[in-house]
Every structure is written in structure tokens, then in C-alpha cells.
Amino acid sequence: MTPPPRISVPDWADNFRKLAKGAGSTSGKWRTSMVEAARGPMLSVTEPGVHIITLMVCTQLMKTALIESVVGYHIHLDPAPILLVQPKDDAVEGFSKERIGPLIKATPVLRALVGNRKTRSAEDTLTFKSFPGGFLALVGAGSPDNLARRPVMVTLYDETDKYPVTREGDAIALGDERQATFPRYLSIRTCSPTISGESRIEDSYLDGDQRQASVDCPHCGHRNFLEFFRNVEWDKDYSEAGVVVAHHPKTAAIHCEACGVPWSQGEHLAALQTTRWHQTKPYHCCGQHRDPMVDFEAHWKGGTADPVAAVWDWWASDRHAVYRARCPDCGKWPVDNEHASFTAGKLFSPWPKDAPPKQAAKFLAAENDPDLRVVFDNTQRGRPHKRQASKDLRAEVLAARAENWAAAVPDGVAVITVGGDTQDDRVELEFIGWGRGEESWSIAYVVVEGDTSKDETWDRVDEQLLRVWHRADGRPFTAAAACIDSGGHRTQEVYRFAKARLGRHVWAVKGASEQAGKRAPVWPTVKPTNRKKAQYRPTIVGTNAAKDTIRARLGLDSPGAGYMHVHQSRDIGWYEQMLAPKLLLKIKAGRRFTTWDTPKGKADEASDCRVYGYAALQGLIHFGLDLDDAAAAVLDRFVAPIATPAAEPEPWSGESGGWIDGGGSGESWFGG
Incomplete structure (x- = not known):
């Protein structure tokens, strides 16, 4: 009782x-x-x-x-x-x-x-x-x-x-x-x-009231609201121009934002035992707009003896404990606590696998990859990822950074893929070279005109797919894979074309039906289980996810992983088509989501070709290509210039399961 x-x-x-x-x-x-x-x-x-x-x-x-x-x-x-x-x-x-x-x-x-x-x-x-x-x-x-x-x-x-x-x-x-x-x-x-x-x-x-956690610095006692970009630092090597040339993530440690002293792992664990939660939601009181985090920073930078007490009241008993925001003018608690909301990242985790060096390594791996950056922000920082794809890009600005390279295939390219968009009277093809970190070069954009219900048009498309491209040293490359759009009025024609060339990795593709802004994988991770041998079905690619990645990479402004190089021969219309799809915010059943949509009357074939070319790369990766290893192998093996172009390499051999070197070395490579 x-x-x-x-x-x-x-x-x-x-x-x-x-x-x-x-x-x-x-x-x-x-x-x-x-x-x-x-x-x-x-x-x-x-x-x-x-x-x-x-x-x-x-x-x-x-x-x-x-x-x-x-x-x-x-x-x-x-x-x-x-x-x-x-x-x-x-x-x-x-x-x-x-x-x-x-x-x-x-x-x-x-x-x-x-x-x-x-x-x-x-x-x-x-x-x-x-x-x-x-x-x-x-x-x-x-x-x-x-x-x-x-x-x-x-x-x-x-x-x-x-x-x-x-x-x-x-x-x-x-x-x-x-x-x-x-x-x-x-x-x-x-x-x-x-x-x-x-x-x-x-x-x-x-x-809610947007509660964030803080811990005491073991050295100076300052309360730190731990956040990766604010508190974690590691050693770096710099060039004479002051550019970072190497990172050393194993040296990563939490640094106090007040005294700047790095914390050891033991000090980090001890600091976690001092965790306290603070209401940080901005509020309006006594005729003024207040932000507790801004006020806290102003107090500690201004030398206030106890900046926490200047902004919050510690409200605690045996059954609750929280720093409640206090108006400095009237002393009231203007932020309601009916909805208590919390956010925290891995810096509040005591487990060794979440230590700062591990997080720094994950950040460096994700820094230039939009897809991995989403994962890092969500799973490590505990914060929603802000799409860079939504920022405004202008065709003229992108065209101004176009380049000219010494040969059809620039140095750095390890593999070429093709994205094809099918219309009733033409097939548009983009040839894309890919290098380390999925850095890309738009090698050529070809329009094959003709009735796409006729075999002769597809014969000319095939001639393009078999085309040989040469690097400055004479090294030959051919398309390693191609994705051809099978939507529209020419579905069966594309099926027949792709089915006859499966051994060369020519795939018929179709965009996924992505309801309510869902993001399907760019390349499906599993094969359909109900496919019969006598039937042919297209590969379903995630166009929303592909466009997220492509638009984010268009916004990159320096060469490196993910950067998109374009030749000077490309006209302004190509850039306008690349930027034609717009990221729209929609609401369904009270839920907000974003999806890509092209305004009526605007052409977007160039964007579709890039999506399918990127999907072709993901298909190769799915079947075993390691792009970074392939890039290293191609660059390391062929250093000295070749006086005359090498013989055309043979296409993909389904029997051998590898790429055949046309030079007769007998080694497998992902170059052509």
C-alpha cells in the first residue's frame, strides 16, 4: 500500500x-x-x-x-x-x-x-x-x-x-x-x-524553447556550447601562399573558445559531467528583441564576471533542472517551457568512436561531397543540412570560368561516361570525364539528329558511343558506360538499343517516381526480384538526389573533389539548360518538402544528360569501380608522352570481367 x-x-x-x-x-x-x-x-x-x-x-x-x-x-x-x-x-x-x-x-x-x-x-x-x-x-x-x-x-x-x-x-x-x-x-x-x-x-x-547544452572548460571554467565548427581544431600544413596543403585529423581536439587551450580526452570526459541545458530561443520582451546566445557572447567578451547568470536563471529541484532565459530589464522568464526542445551533437558523446579525431576525419572525407556532407551534419553535428543547391547560380558566371585544355581528354580523367536524353527527333549526349573525388570534365556535348523511331538514327548514336578520345600524351579513351533515357515516346526503341549493348554497359534508365520530395538512390542498390530473363526493364535512377549533387557541385568555385570543369566551346544555352530545373518548396498534408521541377517552356536536356551521365558513373561504382584507384593507376602508369595515338581499345568484355588494354599489356584498367 x-x-x-x-x-x-x-x-x-x-x-x-x-x-x-x-x-x-x-x-x-x-x-x-x-x-x-x-x-x-x-x-x-x-x-x-x-x-x-x-x-x-x-x-x-x-x-x-x-x-x-x-x-x-x-x-x-x-x-x-x-x-x-x-x-x-x-x-x-x-x-x-x-x-x-x-x-x-x-x-x-x-x-x-x-x-x-x-x-x-x-x-x-x-x-x-x-x-x-x-x-x-x-x-x-x-x-x-x-x-x-x-x-x-x-x-x-x-x-x-x-x-x-x-x-x-x-x-x-x-x-x-x-x-x-x-x-x-x-x-x-x-x-x-x-x-x-x-x-x-x-x-x-x-x-520549442530551443535548449542547447554547455560544459565547463577544465582550464578556465568558461561555459562552452560545444559545436564542431566552433570548438574543434587540428594541425594543418600550409604553403608559402598560406593555402592548406595537408590536414592532420588525428591531432583534432576541443579548444575552449575563451582561453583557447585544447582539451585532452580525459579533460573532455570530465567536462561532459558538467553538462547543463539552456533555453536559447530568441524572444521579445520590454519592447526589445533578445537572443540569449548573442547576449551570452556579448557578456563573456565584455568581461562580465558570470555571463551565464547575466542571461539565464538556474531553475532546479529534484525533478527538473534547466537554465531559463531571463529578461535583463524586467527579470521575467519570457520563454515558455511548455515545449522543451533539445539539440546536441557527437561532442557530447563519451564514446571513443565519437572522439574529435574521428569526427575531424569524417568531416574531411565529406567536405567536398554534398551527399556525405548531409550525412555528417545530420549524424555527427545533430543539425539539419542546408542545401547549397538552393543558392542562386547564374549562367553567365558559370560560363566565365570555362576552360581550355590541351587535348580532348584532360589530365586527371580516369573514366568516361555518357548521359543521353531521348527526344522524338534527336538524341543528345554528354561525354563526361571523371577523376579523383568525382571531379569531372565535360568533354563534349553531341546532338544526333534524326527520327528516333528509325534504326539509322540509333546506329549513329552507337557510332558516338564507340568514339575514341585521346589525352595529350596520345592515350585513348572510350565510353566506359552510358545511361540513355527511356521515357517519352521511344521507350521500346531505347530498350532494344540498350539490351543489345549490355556487355558495353549501355543502360536504359528511367527517373524514379519520387513522391513528396523523396530521394531515391542515384543508382539502385538492389536488383528487382520479379524480373524474368525474357523481359527487359530499365534501371530506375534517383533524379532528385542526382540533381541535388550536381547543383551543389556547380556551386563549387575551386578545382578539386566534385568540381565541374567545362570547355570553352560550350555556349551559354548549355549553362541555361543546366540551371533550368528549380528547387521548389511544396507542402502536402502539412509536411514541407523540396523537389526539382523545370518551368514550362524551358529546355533542360543538358541537365538531364548530366544526371544520366552521373548515374552511369554510379552504375560503374556499383559494379566494382574504385574511381580514386583508377585515377591513380591511369596517372601513374602513363607519364611519358606517346608520339602517335595508340590503337583503339576494345570495348568492355563481358567474358573477362575487366577492361581490356588496347595497347596489349594484358592488364585491366578503367581508362578505355
């Missing part, structure tokens, strides 16, 4: 929760202090006034731990109807088997309360767990009926940016509507962010 203790979620976890073997890297007694940054979000569950909690954080930090602890806390001490939402039905079963089941089995106080311990019944299934005073229902976000079926007090939304758009509206809005009869309702949303302006978790974070 003893009433349950009134304790916080981290105190409950420290006293009662056990970690199951096989459910993670550790087992045994739970300790919140292992990831001290998780304490703030866990305390907000019992913080007076809080009804909504948002976690926009990096991967493998605190999201799942919060959900599991909240489930255990409510089952044991505050029973209520709980709804846990996963993106898909298969994710529901996986989460139940891998997370909820082991949590209940390993924690004695939960094992005694949930379901029937000996046999499975209607009260204890993978998707429904009953306990005295409530239940836990696990559902997929794609089923509006499951979301609206039952009244609940606590809703837990996991991986929110992966939720599909339904005809009945947003999954979070539907689930929260079931809390109307509960005055102590709680809605928790967790996810790593995706693209800025499209990310559901970013919208939720910005709607």
Missing part, C-alpha cells in the same frame, strides 16, 4: 533500470552519468509545465534511451495509456523485439507488471503490452486508423523524419489529438534531422 516515490526519470533509471545483454554495448545497472547530456531531456519529463519534448540530436546519443526510460517510468510509477509510433510496421516489430522486450525482461520491476510472464496472450503481444493502470501500444505511422483508435496520455514518436505522408494528415497531429481528455498529457518526438526546411524534427525543435 506504500505510494510510489515521486522521483525524476533519471533517478528512476538509476535506481530500477537494468540493461539487457545483447541490447547494446553494455549490460547491467543503468547509469545516467555515462551520457550526462541525456539527464536534461530525461528531467524535462517531470518538469512543471512541460507537455511536449523534442530531441533533435545526432545518432546513437540519447533518443532511444529516453523513449525506453519514459516507458519504464510510466509502467512502474505513473501508469497511463502510452502510444509508441515507428515509421513503418516492420520497424514496430523490430523495436518491440530489440528494445521493449529486453527492457522489460531485464528490469525486475517491469517484468512483474507487464503481461503474462509464462504465455503470450492478448495482453502481451509484440505490438501491445498491458500493465496495471495502462497499456503500451506500438503502431506504424502509415496507418491513420492505428493512430486514432484509442485515447492515450503519453505519445512517443521515434524517427519522425521518416514518417510517410497520409491522406488523413500528419501522423504526429493525429496521435496528439488522442490526448484531449488527459490534462497531464506528454508528447515526445525524437529523430536525427535531415534537410533544413524539410525536416519534421527541425520544425518541432524550432517550435
Whole structure:
């Protein structure tokens, strides 16, 4: 008959929760202090006034731990109807088997309360767990009926940016509507962010009080709001002109922004134990607009003895702890705490694999690759990625940086691919040379005019694909792969053309049907399972993702990985076609997303050719090409000029499985 203790979620976890073997890297007694940054979000569950909690954080930090602890806390001490939402039905079963089941089995106080311990019944299934005073229902976000079926007090939304758009509206809005009869309702949303302006978790974070974490510097005591670009530095080698020529990521360390002293790994771990959370949402009070982060920086740079106390009030008890923003004029708390939202990156992780040297290496690998940069921002920094593709580019500016090179194939090219756009009266082809880091050179743009329903037109297309291109030293190159658009009125003609040339890696392709701004892989990662040998199907390429990458690379202004070189012979119309697709923001069922669309009346064949040429490269990579190794091999093997052009190399040999060197060396290479 003893009433349950009134304790916080981290105190409950420290006293009662056990970690199951096989459910993670550790087992045994739970300790919140292992990831001290998780304490703030866990305390907000019992913080007076809080009804909504948002976690926009990096991967493998605190999201799942919060959900599991909240489930255990409510089952044991505050029973209520709980709804846990996963993106898909298969994710529901996986989460139940891998997370909820082991949590209940390993924690004695939960094992005694949930379901029937000996046999499975209607009260204890993978998707429904009953306990005295409530239940836990696990559902997929794609089923509006499951979301609206039952009244609940606590809703837990996991991986929110992966939720599909339904005809009945947003999954979070539907689930929260079931809390109307509960005055102590709680809605928790967790996810790593995706693209800025499209990310559901970013919208939720910005709607809240935008809490950020800080730690004490072990050397000067200054509170640092740890962020990769602000705090992490490493050694670099510079040329006489002051240009960085080499990076040394293994020397990366956190540096205090006040005293500049680097932290050792031990000092970093000690600093994490001082983690505190601050409301940082800008506000308007006493006739002025205030930004707590701007005010904090002004105070510590101005020499204020305690810049934190000048901006925030420490509001804490046994069941909550947070720095609340305080108006310096009236002393009130102008930022409401009804929606507590949190963001944090890997610098708040204690695990060795997330140490600054590891993060620096990942950043350097992603710096010039738009696709990898999205992953770095989302998974390491815990911040939404801002698309560079959306910035304004002008055809005249791009044309002004056109180049002239000594031969048809510039130095640095390792492999040539072709992208082909099919029209009723012509086929347009772009020949693209690729080098280290996917640096590219637009070697030629050819228009083969003629009725594309006639074989003679396709014969002339084939002549172009077999064309031999030479480097300044006489080295020959031919197209290693080609992707030809099979959409429009000439589908069967393209199929016949590509099917007869599969051994030369000539592929018929079609753009993926990407609803609501989805990004399919540029090259499919798996083969269709229902394809019969007698049938031919095109390869489905992700045009949205390809255009994201291409537009971002058009914006690069210095040669190197990803940079796009164009010959001076290209006219202004080609650049205008490359820039014709526009990145549009659309809204469907309350969800914002971006997609590429070409305004009516504008030609975009050059853009399509580049998309298909890039897809051809990804196809080669899918089948085993290592572009960097190929570039190194081509440049290292052929240094001395060749007086006369070498013989034309033979095309791809399906039997040998490699590229045949026309020079007769017998070695495989990706040059032609």
C-alpha cells in the first residue's frame, strides 16, 4: 500500500533500470552519468509545465534511451495509456523485439507488471503490452486508423523524419489529438534531422524553447556550447601562399573558445559531467528583441564576471533542472517551457568512436561531397543540412570560368561516361570525364539528329558511343558506360538499343517516381526480384538526389573533389539548360518538402544528360569501380608522352570481367 516515490526519470533509471545483454554495448545497472547530456531531456519529463519534448540530436546519443526510460517510468510509477509510433510496421516489430522486450525482461520491476510472464496472450503481444493502470501500444505511422483508435496520455514518436505522408494528415497531429481528455498529457518526438526546411524534427525543435547544452572548460571554467565548427581544431600544413596543403585529423581536439587551450580526452570526459541545458530561443520582451546566445557572447567578451547568470536563471529541484532565459530589464522568464526542445551533437558523446579525431576525419572525407556532407551534419553535428543547391547560380558566371585544355581528354580523367536524353527527333549526349573525388570534365556535348523511331538514327548514336578520345600524351579513351533515357515516346526503341549493348554497359534508365520530395538512390542498390530473363526493364535512377549533387557541385568555385570543369566551346544555352530545373518548396498534408521541377517552356536536356551521365558513373561504382584507384593507376602508369595515338581499345568484355588494354599489356584498367 506504500505510494510510489515521486522521483525524476533519471533517478528512476538509476535506481530500477537494468540493461539487457545483447541490447547494446553494455549490460547491467543503468547509469545516467555515462551520457550526462541525456539527464536534461530525461528531467524535462517531470518538469512543471512541460507537455511536449523534442530531441533533435545526432545518432546513437540519447533518443532511444529516453523513449525506453519514459516507458519504464510510466509502467512502474505513473501508469497511463502510452502510444509508441515507428515509421513503418516492420520497424514496430523490430523495436518491440530489440528494445521493449529486453527492457522489460531485464528490469525486475517491469517484468512483474507487464503481461503474462509464462504465455503470450492478448495482453502481451509484440505490438501491445498491458500493465496495471495502462497499456503500451506500438503502431506504424502509415496507418491513420492505428493512430486514432484509442485515447492515450503519453505519445512517443521515434524517427519522425521518416514518417510517410497520409491522406488523413500528419501522423504526429493525429496521435496528439488522442490526448484531449488527459490534462497531464506528454508528447515526445525524437529523430536525427535531415534537410533544413524539410525536416519534421527541425520544425518541432524550432517550435520549442530551443535548449542547447554547455560544459565547463577544465582550464578556465568558461561555459562552452560545444559545436564542431566552433570548438574543434587540428594541425594543418600550409604553403608559402598560406593555402592548406595537408590536414592532420588525428591531432583534432576541443579548444575552449575563451582561453583557447585544447582539451585532452580525459579533460573532455570530465567536462561532459558538467553538462547543463539552456533555453536559447530568441524572444521579445520590454519592447526589445533578445537572443540569449548573442547576449551570452556579448557578456563573456565584455568581461562580465558570470555571463551565464547575466542571461539565464538556474531553475532546479529534484525533478527538473534547466537554465531559463531571463529578461535583463524586467527579470521575467519570457520563454515558455511548455515545449522543451533539445539539440546536441557527437561532442557530447563519451564514446571513443565519437572522439574529435574521428569526427575531424569524417568531416574531411565529406567536405567536398554534398551527399556525405548531409550525412555528417545530420549524424555527427545533430543539425539539419542546408542545401547549397538552393543558392542562386547564374549562367553567365558559370560560363566565365570555362576552360581550355590541351587535348580532348584532360589530365586527371580516369573514366568516361555518357548521359543521353531521348527526344522524338534527336538524341543528345554528354561525354563526361571523371577523376579523383568525382571531379569531372565535360568533354563534349553531341546532338544526333534524326527520327528516333528509325534504326539509322540509333546506329549513329552507337557510332558516338564507340568514339575514341585521346589525352595529350596520345592515350585513348572510350565510353566506359552510358545511361540513355527511356521515357517519352521511344521507350521500346531505347530498350532494344540498350539490351543489345549490355556487355558495353549501355543502360536504359528511367527517373524514379519520387513522391513528396523523396530521394531515391542515384543508382539502385538492389536488383528487382520479379524480373524474368525474357523481359527487359530499365534501371530506375534517383533524379532528385542526382540533381541535388550536381547543383551543389556547380556551386563549387575551386578545382578539386566534385568540381565541374567545362570547355570553352560550350555556349551559354548549355549553362541555361543546366540551371533550368528549380528547387521548389511544396507542402502536402502539412509536411514541407523540396523537389526539382523545370518551368514550362524551358529546355533542360543538358541537365538531364548530366544526371544520366552521373548515374552511369554510379552504375560503374556499383559494379566494382574504385574511381580514386583508377585515377591513380591511369596517372601513374602513363607519364611519358606517346608520339602517335595508340590503337583503339576494345570495348568492355563481358567474358573477362575487366577492361581490356588496347595497347596489349594484358592488364585491366578503367581508362578505355
